[in-house]
Amino acid sequence: MCCLKCDTFPLKIEATEVENEEQEDNKEFILNMLQRVDYEALKGAAKDLSIEGLPDILPENVGENEAAMKSLHKLLLELQVKNGDLVCTNPQCGRRYPIKDRIPNMVLRDDEVMELKK
Numbered sequence: 001m002c003c004l005k006c007d008t009f010p011l012k013i014e015a016t017e018v019e020n021e022e023q024e025d026n027k028e029f030i031l032n033m034l035q036r037v038d039y040e041a042l043k044g045a046a047k048d049l050s051i052e053g054l055p056d057i058l059p060e061n062v063g064e065n066e067a068a069m070k071s072l073h074k075l076l077l078e079l080q081v082k083n084g085d086l087v088c089t090n091p092q093c094g095r096r097y098p099i100k101d102r103i104p105n106m107v108l109r110d111d112e113v114m115e116l117k118k
């Protein structure tokens with residue numbers, strides 16, 4: 001997700017409440033996600049949520065890398081941000097998008113939309 005005001009990507013996650021739901025291993029899902037998301041952004045999200053163990057560079061055979069898969073499993077399947085904010089890291093902007101009951105509110109206010117149209 002990127003900032004709707006300034007396109008900064010990725011947004012930083014500031015979680016005030018996270019939920020951990022245990023999920024069965026799903027290697028296929030994780031490998032599929034890895035092809036669709038930006039690994040740098042994933043690493044950022046892992047850092048924001050204090051999940052350790054993601055290699056600096058995505059290993060080619062990540063499916064065989066138990067430690068990496070374990071971290072990815074937690075990040076992509078188990079951990080849910082229940083409440084918090086997604087924060088734009090552009091100092092000129094700093095827009096916060098609140099997350100409530102797991103749903104991020106990515107809608108701009110009317111005055112912000114007007115400003116963008118100028």
Ligand SMILES: [Zn+2]
Nearest residue numbers: 003006088093
């Ligand atoms: Zn922004």
